[in-house]
Amino acid sequence: MDWLGSVERATRPVAEETRAALARRWNELPDHVRTASQTLGRMAVGCEGTHGVFPRCNFTCTPCYHSADANRVRVDGAHTVAEVDRQMAHLAAVRGPHAHAQLIGGEVSLLDPDDHAEALAVMRRYGREPMSFTHGDFDYSYLVRLALGPGGKPRFGRLSFAGHFDTTMRGRRGLRRPTSEVELNPDRQEFCDMFHRLRAEHGVKFFLAHNMTVTPSNVDEIPQVIRDCRSMGFNMLSFQPAAFVGDARRWREDYRSLDADAVWAKIEEGAGAHLPYRVFQIGDERCNRSAFGYYLGERWFSVADDDDPEDLAARDAFLTYLGGIHWGAPRALLMARLARVLAAHPRMAAIAGRWLARRVRQAGGVVAVVRALRRGELVPMTFVMHRFMHAEDVKPAWELLQRGETSDDPRIQETQERLAACFYAMAHPETGEIVPACVQHSVLDPAENAALVELLPLPRRRTVPQPTLAPVTAAAGKGELC
Numbered sequence: 001m002d003w004l005g006s007v008e009r010a011t012r013p014v015a016e017e018t019r020a021a022l023a024r025r026w027n028e029l030p031d032h033v034r035t036a037s038q039t040l041g042r043m044a045v046g047c048e049g050t051h052g053v054f055p056r057c058n059f060t061c062t063p064c065y066h067s068a069d070a071n072r073v074r075v076d077g078a079h080t081v082a083e084v085d086r087q088m089a090h091l092a093a094v095r096g097p098h099a100h101a102q103l104i105g106g107e108v109s110l111l112d113p114d115d116h117a118e119a120l121a122v123m124r125r126y127g128r129e130p131m132s133f134t135h136g137d138f139d140y141s142y143l144v145r146l147a148l149g150p151g152g153k154p155r156f157g158r159l160s161f162a163g164h165f166d167t168t169m170r171g172r173r174g175l176r177r178p179t180s181e182v183e184l185n186p187d188r189q190e191f192c193d194m195f196h197r198l199r200a201e202h203g204v205k206f207f208l209a210h211n212m213t214v215t216p217s218n219v220d221e222i223p224q225v226i227r228d229c230r231s232m233g234f235n236m237l238s239f240q241p242a243a244f245v246g247d248a249r250r251w252r253e254d255y256r257s258l259d260a261d262a263v264w265a266k267i268e269e270g271a272g273a274h275l276p277y278r279v280f281q282i283g284d285e286r287c288n289r290s291a292f293g294y295y296l297g298e299r300w301f302s303v304a305d306d307d308d309p310e311d312l313a314a315r316d317a318f319l320t321y322l323g324g325i326h327w328g329a330p331r332a333l334l335m336a337r338l339a340r341v342l343a344a345h346p347r348m349a350a351i352a353g354r355w356l357a358r359r360v361r362q363a364g365g366v367v368a369v370v371r372a373l374r375r376g377e378l379v380p381m382t383f384v385m386h387r388f389m390h391a392e393d394v395k396p397a398w399e400l401l402q403r404g405e406t407s408d409d410p411r412i413q414e415t416q417e418r419l420a421a422c423f424y425a426m427a428h429p430e431t432g433e434i435v436p437a438c439v440q441h442s443v444l445d446p447a448e449n450a451a452l453v454e455l456l457p458l459p460r461r462r463t464v465p466q467p468t469l470a471p472v473t474a475a476a477g478k479g480e481l482c
Contacts, residue, residue: 011336014324021045021096022324033421036316037281042323046283046423048091048101048128051440052448053080053119057106059135059171063213063255065246065388065441069449070106074456077115084119088126090429098326101128102162109138113145117155129160129328131209136163136191137172143194147204158205159198162238163191166212167221181212181221185228192233209236214263216253222263226270230295230381238384239267245391245441260387264289267383272299275383276306279315283423286414287387295379296363296372303359314355321345386424389415391442398439 014022026034026041033040040046055070064070084103091099101123108116116132123130149155165188167178178184188210195206210229214222226237241258244251268275275291279302282288293302304311321341327334342348363369372378397415400407407413422436428444435444 010333011340013322013337013341015097015326018096018098018324018326021094025095028420030417030420032417033281033284035281036312037278039280039282039319039323040421040423042319044324045095045099046425048095048099049104049424049426049437050084050087050102051105051426051445052452053083053087053103054105054108054111055445055449055452056110057135058110059107059137059169060250061169061213062250062252063168063215063242063244063246064250065243066106067446067449068247068249069446069453070247072458073449073452074458075106075110076456077112077118079456080111080115081118081122085122086429087427088123088128090427090432091128091425091434092126094427094434095425097127098328099128100131102131102133104133108132108134109142113142116146117149120156120159131160131162131207133162133211134164135169135172136161136165136187140194140197143198144202147198148202152202154202154204156204158207159195160207160209161195162209162211162236163188163234164211164213165191166214167218168213168215168242181218181225182228188229189232196233206233207236208234209238210234211238211240214239214241214258215255216257219258219263219266222266223270226267226383231379235380236382236384237267238386239263240386240388243388243390245388245394245438246445256390260286260289260385264385267385271383273301276302276304277385279304279306279312284418284421287389287418287421288423289385291383293381293383295377295381296369297377299363300381301359301363304355308358310354310358314351317348317351321348388441389418389438394419394438394442398443 022041022045024041025045029038029041054075055066055073056075057064057066057071088101091101103116103119103123111119120130120132147154147156147159165184167181167184170177172178172184172187175183175187192208195208198204199206212218212222212225222239229237241260241263242253242255244255264275264277271291273293275289275293277285277289277291280290280292282290291302292304293300295301304315306312322338325334325337325341329337360366360369363372369378393411393415397407397412397419400412401416401419407416419436419438422438424437425434426437426440427434
């Protein structure tokens with residue numbers, strides 16, 4: 001009867017390891033973020049990222065969050081795969097069997113496609129759902145070589161990519177120095193079209209996010225970027241107000257002038273809707289704002305409204321009874337797990353039914369929704385704003401946190417609170433630590449990249465000996481130079 005026990009364990013809605021990891025994460029959170037809407041420690045442990053795996057990039061962006069030594073490190077596939085393996089193993093051991101993780105560093109497409117694919121496979125082996133971060137300036141042939149293995153068989157059922165496009169970036173082929181966001185639209189569309197083509201030709205599904213660094217120079221262009229991008233193929237539009245982090249030689253503007261509410265207002269203007277970011281909180285709202293929803297034709301709708309008590313009750317039930325479920329599990333297994341939740345909490349069926357009825361009614365009724373589905377006009381779309389912190393604040397805040405001390409300076413105290421609630425972490429197996437990404441970029445990257453320069457130096461340029469020129473004399477020819 002051992003098979004019955006195996007089935008019971010496999011169909012548990014949430015694995016014991018996941019429950020333990022969620023409980024640890026919740027207990028680590030500062031009191032001010034333990035709210036009814038908080039997802040960390042209830043739905044997930046947070047997002048994860050790689051570091052020191054390929055810091056080099058072939059763009060020169062202003063600003064750049066990597067240290068000055070990053071572009072002196074050679075891209076080495078064997079190093080990348082080995083480091084990804086070490087970091088993912090540590091994350092899985094500490095943060096549980098499942099999480100979203102970013103394959104990020106410099107420019108991921110500088111990796112050989114086979115090495116890129118192996119890194120993604122390693123992340124999947126540790127239960128991570130990987131997303132590759134790129135400037136998007138690569139050819140379809142690279143994408144095919146990444147997606148397909150020997151014999152042309154797809155290596156993955158789905159690929160996730162985040163494409164970064166904005167006017168702070170320098171080096172894109174055909175548009176090395178864009179002066180407006182609208183100039184980048186052909187590149188954005190071409191990036192999405194490659195994935196549409198890959199799905200049509202080889203059946204590989206995709207999820208695409210669009211990243212945009214926000215500065216005082218391009219903040220007013222956010223609404224048009226959203227209007228232009230919403231039907232290209234992206235399902236997430238993410239905006240990152242610039243911070244004083246990384247290579248100081250590439251700081252050009254006063255990034256402290258970027259007010260969070262003002263940036264979010266620009267995002268709402270582009271979406272043409274109120275974006276209720278407090279329905280689901282992810283860490284500290286001073287760092288992250290997210291609004292989950294979908295476009296139905298030209299209109300964006302939230303999955304839950306922040307002024308509807310029934311929607312908030314449905315949110316609470318979702319976090320209570322479905323928090324921690326691995327939604328990326330095989331479909332049959334996921335259905336079995338959901339069935340067990342429903343059997344234990346039958347009221348969930350009524351809650352879900354009423355929630356769906358409200359969404360359909362809000363969208364104009366059943367006929368309007370069915371028509372949109374048939375035309376492919378229902379597009380899931382999440383809006384995100386991530387605010388990184390300035391290095392001059394993070395360094396003292398982190399040092400104090402390491403000593404268990406709280407700053408008397410309100411600005412540093414706020415930084416400490418935000419670091420304690422961070423949802424985006426990076427692993428250091430050599431020390432046993434998992435650190436916030438802001439700490440990685442502000443505190444640890446400079447020394448790490450300096451060490452990588454020694455480990456993975458760039459190939460030296462070959463010097464071709466120059467011939468020695470003979471003195472110019474009358475015997476050498478009239479008016480001729482050798």
